[in-house]
Amino acid sequence: MREEIPATTPYDRLRAARPELFGNSPGGIDILFDPADVEEARRTADTGAQNTGAESSGTADAGTESTAAEGATAPVGVVYADRFVTLVRDAVRFPGGAPGLYVRMLSTVASPGAVVLPLTPAGEVVLVEHYRHATRSWHWEVPRGMGAPGATGAENAVRELAEEIGADATELISLGHMHPDSGLIADRVELFAARIDGFGSPETSEGIRRIVPRPWPEVAEMVATGEIACGFTIAVITRALLNGLLGKGLPADGLPETGLPGSGLPVNTAEGTGEKH
Known part of the structure; x- marks a missing residue:
């Protein structure tokens, strides 16, 4: 049964429209929705207490926030959106148990x-x-x-x-x-x-x-x-x-002075092995 989400904020509306972006998997990084949990994640970021395994002067991934300066002014939810891209900051709990904030970007239009x-x-x-x-x-x-x-x-x-x-x-x-x-x-x-x-x-x-x-x-x-x-x-x-759509005409000895890995790899030579539209 699909969760009914009150569409009161841009973040809520995004969750309702694209629930696949907000699922939690066992052993993964959980997104927090309870207001008390969200506030705990924000306080952790404010104090710089988040421990995600990142270097003390950097981050484990491009979107991980772990410094007090970032957390102190960091809103949670949709922090920027235009007709091309949407930037989201989620409150999360990492597999080790620490709460924190995590940034990710997505296309505003759901079409791939x-x-x-x-x-x-x-x-x-x-x-x-x-x-x-x-x-x-x-x-x-x-x-x-x-x-x-x-x-x-x-x-x-x-x-x-x-x-x-x-x-x-x-x-x-x-x-x-x-x-x-x-x-x-x-x-x-x-x-x-x-x-x-x-x-x-x-x-x-x-x-x-x-x-x-x-x-x-x-x-x-x-x-x-x-x-x-x-x-x-x-x-x-x-x-x-x-998928066998390229490779014909490649020199038998590979490409000179490139060391191209895979130039001699076997490929499927039956063209059109993918789905056709």
Whole structure:
């Protein structure tokens, strides 16, 4: 039976709308909801008494708060939200029994984000050169984006292909899901490969300046040398490789001067082993 939660605060409304984000598992980090427990967690953070196994000058994970300065002014609940992201600070009890505060981030829209690896008829991987504000630098990536309200991961993947590279998928292959940062971000992102017949012009308004088809051996070398550093892109390439969608044409001796682990790994050569949409 689903718990009835009075929707009196943004935190309460988030709990009611997305209960899967607030479940407690045996042996895990429990979220505290009783007001007395929440206050105890806040007082612990205020006094700096929280012991989570973190270094005294740092944290065990990106969202763990353990200093008096942080706890003294730290509200519990939804502490920031816009149409893209929501930042939540939970009162928690750690497996060792200590209460404390823990920050996490999630997409404001519940629909899963999507990452899509475009593949041409010649077996090339289509990459975009995308400027990212967070790192203040250009990155080689594949199309990706947050979910649209009410859309499935597959629908989001098709939309990102059209928006970023002006391409239509002739076949969309599911490659499962990933969690981009399980220590801080609550989101689940779905991975896809897409067969495309061609692509259009870059979406310069989103900070994309080039769309480039690259043969698989060259893409593998870009990953090995760090020229491709986007975690989403590396993840979808890895899933595609292990599902037999990539790897043809890789030199038998591997990539020179890269030491690419896995260049000689056996892969499933039966293409299209994932779910198709």
